[in-house]
Amino acid sequence: xxxxxxxxxxxxxxxxxxxxGDLAEQSGLAPTALRYYEKAGLLPAPHRTASRYRVxxxxxxxxxxxxxxxQAVGLSLAEIREVLAIRDAGNAPCEHVVDLIERHRAEVVVxxxxxxxxxxxxxxxxxxxxxxxxAECDPSGICKVIPIETDTPTHASLASAVQRQR
Numbered sequence: 001x002x003x004x005x006x007x008x009x010x011x012x013x014x015x016x017x018x019x020x021g022d023l024a025e026q027s028g029l030a031p032t033a034l035r036y037y038e039k040a041g042l043l044p045a046p047h048r049t050a051s052r053y054r055v056x057x058x059x060x061x062x063x064x065x066x067x068x069x070x071q072a073v074g075l076s077l078a079e080i081r082e083v084l085a086i087r088d089a090g091n092a093p094c095e096h097v098v099d100l101i102e103r104h105r106a107e108v109v110v111x112x113x114x115x116x117x118x119x120x121x122x123x124x125x126x127x128x129x130x131x132x133x134x135a136e137c138d139p140s141g142i143c144k145v146i147p148i149e150t151d152t153p154t155h156a157s158l159a160s161a162v163q164r165q166r
Contacts, residue, residue, distance in 0.1 A: 016058055017047070017055045018058065019054065020035070020054045023060065027064040029064060034064075037067065042077065043063065043064075066080075066084075067080055073101065074104045074108075082096065083096060083097055125146070128145065129145035132145060
């Protein structure tokens, strides 16, 4: 099971209001991040003092912890905003969160496959380059190790080039 640790330095009275610097310190986020989250609709607009300072209620701390944890599992701010909107409407967002997580998981599976193919291609390029003679490098190009053909070389085409050189 994935354990996500989001550190929070909550030391204040749970009912106390706090200015942005206090909230930043307690949440572990920069004041600029808090302002951005407010602008992006992730945090409710704070109350303002007569001097126009932002004053946040302590109840936003768990919301910030959720935002950080949701980002840690790969949710975008737009997706987090959707989840928060569902919760703010009084509904449990769990089904929506599972859908989002499954979609991200599928994207990760595809990306892992792409990275595995890339690793094979890089291994073939490295093998190909290890057998090149720098003295035979065409000065009109930069480096023969990295092919610049219009068709991207595949693992198979590079492997066959390595075999031809041997």
